[in-house]
Amino acid sequence: MTAPTINGTRYPQPIEHLLPAARALDLPDGEAFPSRNRLMREFRIGAPKAGELLALLKTEPATQPADTTEPATTDPAVPEPAPPVEPDPTPAPEITTPEPPAEASAVSRPDTPTPPPTPAPPRRAVAWPVVLLALPAFVAIWSGWVGLGGLTGFGIVHPLPGIWDSFSINSAITLPIGVETYGAYALYVWLSGRVPAPALRFAKWSALGSLVVGALGQVAYHLLVAAGITSAPWWITTAVACLPVAVLGMGAALAHLVRTHD
Template structure:
């Protein structure tokens, strides 16, 4: 809105000339008088003059331009246009849900929604007890094969506590089935569990396959030597079997460290 001027200029204007224009300003709903900042902005006047103009507006009785104007003295097109009233908001035809008072002993029934997915029924775990039946005969065959091969390669009865418990003896051949087969089963579990870092899973995979292959070759070697009536295994079989406890210790320690890493 262009501020009214005197003689078409914007030089300082008297309060009396600004009063009608200030009275005709469009005010927001709920405000009876324009603010001092708006008077300063609309008429390019300073704060003292705007305060004086605002005091005059508040001092005079609230009258409309139609009440003060003489009949046919002012062109109707020049009168300020009253703002159109804002349309009333139509009420929402949807009734609000009725809230029933809660009873202490009332059972709450959940209300299902059309788009709510139904929780899947947890699948029943597969039983593992048949593995015990499968492992018993395999344990007997593997144990006897490794102990027999150990006897052909120099493993036998030793006294691990000389001077402390001289009567205590143990057959060192049992270290072969305990070490090789136990590590193979553990590495297989780590590989298939899916709960270890990728490096540990990759190491467990290849070491489990290697351990099971070595176990199978050990069984084959024992049965071939036993069928041929050999009482002492060849040197290369003895060398390989003698290195198995050390290899199992190294692979077991490495796998244990890899399982605990987070890199």
């Protein structure tokens, strides 16, 4: 049987045979033990075996290295077995993050910006003064349009002949109801700003036109009455007679544009 060699690679080297050779290695100044990498390189052994050999070197006292020049047939002296290396029983300290106290978690951090208080919604303006302003204007406008209608051929009519012969109505009231009501509605649509752009433009110009026509109607009536004229000229009669039809067309167009979102 051939004795194993120290640097051979054919057979694994026992730790007992490698230990004396590892003690006999030349070490640089300042190093007490060879490194694990050097043991792996010198004796061609793996990392676990090199680590075990290095542990034995650190735990056993140094002894006289065995003579490596003896014949191959002579068995080297077997050193006493070293005590097993026990791992350090002291566990590594655990790093724990201290929890904040309950009082600190309940209170907001000082560096957190406090959101500004929500401002109270502004109070809406009251609308009842408009009613007081509209009452005298309504009386003057109503009487002016009804009077102008009487000068231009509007008067008492029976809208239900043969059905309700006693029912009659003065057609002159259609002028203030149609012109002034449409003007107020178009003005509301224009100033609301909540309608499509075409409806907004149409409401703006038709509201201004209705207010101008209403003012011209009041001027015409008072001038005719002041001049003692009991029948309006033909061109005034023609314009006044077209007002109900114009109001109907503009009202229908504005209602259509308000509901169109294209």
